[in-house]
Amino acid sequence: MYRSHTCGELTLANVNEVVTLSGWVQKVRKLGGGMTFVDLRDRYGITQLAFSKDINADLYEQSNKLGREYVLQVTGKVQERSSKNMNISTGEIEIIVDKLVILNSSDVPPFTIEDETDGGDDLRMKYRYLDLRRTPVRRNLELRHKIAFETRRYLDDRQFLEVETPVLVASTPEGARDFVVPSRMNPGEFYALPQSPQLFKQLLMVSGFDRYFQIVKCFRDEDLRADRQPEFTQIDCEMSFVNQEDVLDMFEGLTKHLFKVVKGIDIPDFPRMTYAHAMKYYGSDKPDTRFGMEFVEIKDLTTGKDFVVFDSAEYVGAICAKGAASYTRKQLDALTNFVKRPQIGAKGLVYVRYEEDGTLKSSVDKFYDQEDLKKWADRCQAEPGDLILVLCGETEKTQIQLCELRLEVGGQLGLRDKNVFSCLWIVDFPLLEKDEELGRYFAKHHPFTSPKEEDISLLDTDPGAVRANAYDMVINGVEVGGGSLRIYNSQLQNKMFKTLGFTEERAQEQFGFLMNAFKYGAPPHAGLAFGLDRLVSLFAGLDSIRDCIAFPKNNSGRDVMVDAPSVIDKEQLDELHLIVDIKED
Structure with missing residues (x-):
């Protein structure tokens, strides 16, 4: 023993x-x-x-x-x-x-195995098996286990069946880039690793498995960032004979269950916000609603004062930072530099301080008097002690820039507490988005998302105006889950493919098996997928999903511990009928 x-x-x-x-x-x-x-x-x-x-x-x-x-x-x-x-x-x-x-015995480890280690990210990833001995990292994986376990228990209690779907599938060029796998037994042909089990879970609905789920690995060959890995895990779900409210109620219930059991927190009912509202007032389809600071349009209050920057702008928007009139000139200059970074791209920043004595001081006093600035303040519902920040330009671009500014200021003011959770549903997404360069529409979610019934006629006249029966769950400004009602009618699906520029031959080649299945009695169905990694990182208060994954990749998509991806032998390439230009050292 x-x-x-x-x-x-x-x-x-x-x-x-x-x-x-x-x-x-x-x-x-x-x-x-x-x-x-x-x-x-x-x-x-x-x-x-x-x-x-x-x-x-x-x-x-x-x-x-x-x-x-x-x-x-x-x-x-x-x-x-x-x-x-x-x-x-x-x-x-x-x-x-x-x-x-x-x-x-043991060699001296390359970093201390303690809560506050002296190892940097690269070193810890190279020796990840040692990093996993540290209590904070271990607790993240224990939390991940608990969330996965409670998810299974919740869904099992509601008659969901866990069904495994294939990992080697056909490539579908629509959407993100696939990882491809050469087939030795079928020279010149390739499998793809699944970006999601989307088609298979719809086929399971056709098969009569009316409640499916799977905690499943998915793969996307995309550029990486803090909340994205080339391989990630989804809580993937699908239901038959349901409408949108049925789906939202089911998975809002799951999320509340996880918060209660795992964190001991009672979460109130999730508010619903339309995509149009989110973009107009937050500049994002995943707004952080832990704090206010909603956008206020003031274009009509700024014109005719000879300030060319505002006069020539399509959009002038402001946010009101409560209690921030004490910001120093150095802090305001830092905010200006923040919005002018290439990643954000604003030309500059205008500010108005609402002093405690009721006077208003701005960076555009030369053009706007106290009466003008008071109108701005009133519309922003600003009070003495508040700070008004203003950006202008093209509407969509400026709203995105204002979103970044809002989040930065919210963080500086301590309004983005990781121990406070604000959940909501974003609904009524656009069904399609247009690529102006290619001159064609793409599905905003995927080609099987159902348009709202009242908007179907617009597919012929104004496809960009069609709204989808799609929904995203957002927590603290992070999209943790999303899904939609599916098209289950062959005629409507064919119409969707046509709108997306698919020829009948191409649609049949890529999705013929699904379309053929629909001929045999497809039920109304809908689904949703949660990002397990994102959900765990939110619960753990992490800035990156890497620390809740046992063996993650770095920002270049490399596993520095096992040195993958790597070059393979010429004999293996020959067996796979592949020719690769291998550079000599």
Whole structure:
């Protein structure tokens, strides 16, 4: 028996018991007077081991030769500590060791295995198996397990079946780029790794599996960022004989269940916000509603004052930062530089301070008097002590820039507390978006999203105005899930393909199996997929999803631990009938 207890469970109730523990050496503390203390760590916690020269000189000498991350098995008696550590669960006891077995020695690790490590991101990713020993990273994976477990339990209780769908599928050029896999047995042909199980879960609805889910790996060959990885995990769901409200109620219920069980938080009913409202007042289809600071249009109040910048602008929008009139000129200059960064692209920033004495001071005093500025302040519902920030330009671009400014200021003012959660549904998305360069429409979600019934006639006359029966779940400005009602009528699906510029041959080639299946009685159906990685990172208060994935890729899509992707042998390439230009070192 390697252990009778874990390193996180012994308390004063175990005093005088003889126990056996196994784990890793966290720290060795050599004290004067012939005493050495060793902190032994496993997944469950840390227990202090005591070695006394007076009690057992040989064991004492052995303890002084231990290094960090040595793997030990110890047996000894539990006793009450004279100097207690109430920061850990075992901090009131220690083990007086009478048997020590070194199960394995260890090289000195490249960084400290502690909560606040000295290892940078690159180093920790290279030695991820060591990073996973750290408590914060382990807790993230324990949280991930809990969320996945509770998701399965919730959905199982509601008659959902977990069904595995294929990992090797056909490539579909629409949407994100596929990862492709050459087929040795079919020379010149390729599988793709699935971007989602979309087509298969719809086929399961045709098959009569009216409630499906899967916690599934998906793959997209896209540029990476903090909330995106080339392989990610979805909670993928589909339901038959449901309308939009049925779906929203079901998965709002799941989210409330997870918050309650995992975090002990009661979340109120989710408000519904249209896509048009979100873009007009937040400049984003995933607005952070933990705070206000909604956009206010003031174009009509700014014209005719000889300020060419505003006069020539299509849109002039403002936000009111409550209590921020105390911003210094240095802080305002920093905000100006922030919005002028290439990633945001604003030309400049106008500000108005509403002083406590009621006067208004702005960066455009030359053009606007107190009466003018008071009109701005009134429309923004500003009060003495507030700061008004204004951007202008093309409507859509400026709203996106104003969104970034709003989030930056909200963060500076402490309004984006990671322990506060604001959830909502965004509904009534546009069905299509037009690529002006290509002169054609693309599906905003995917080609199987159902248009609103009252907008179907617009597919012939004004496709850009058609709204979708689509919905996204947004939490704290992060899109954590999205889905739609599906088209289940073959005629409407063909009309959708035609609007997207598909020829009958191309539609049949790519999606013929689904269209053929619909001929045999497809039920009304709808679905939704949550990003498990994003959901866990929100619950954990992380800025990146990487720390809630056991073995993530870096921002270049590389696994620096196993050095993937990598070059393969010419013999393998020949067997796959591939020709690759391999550069010689």
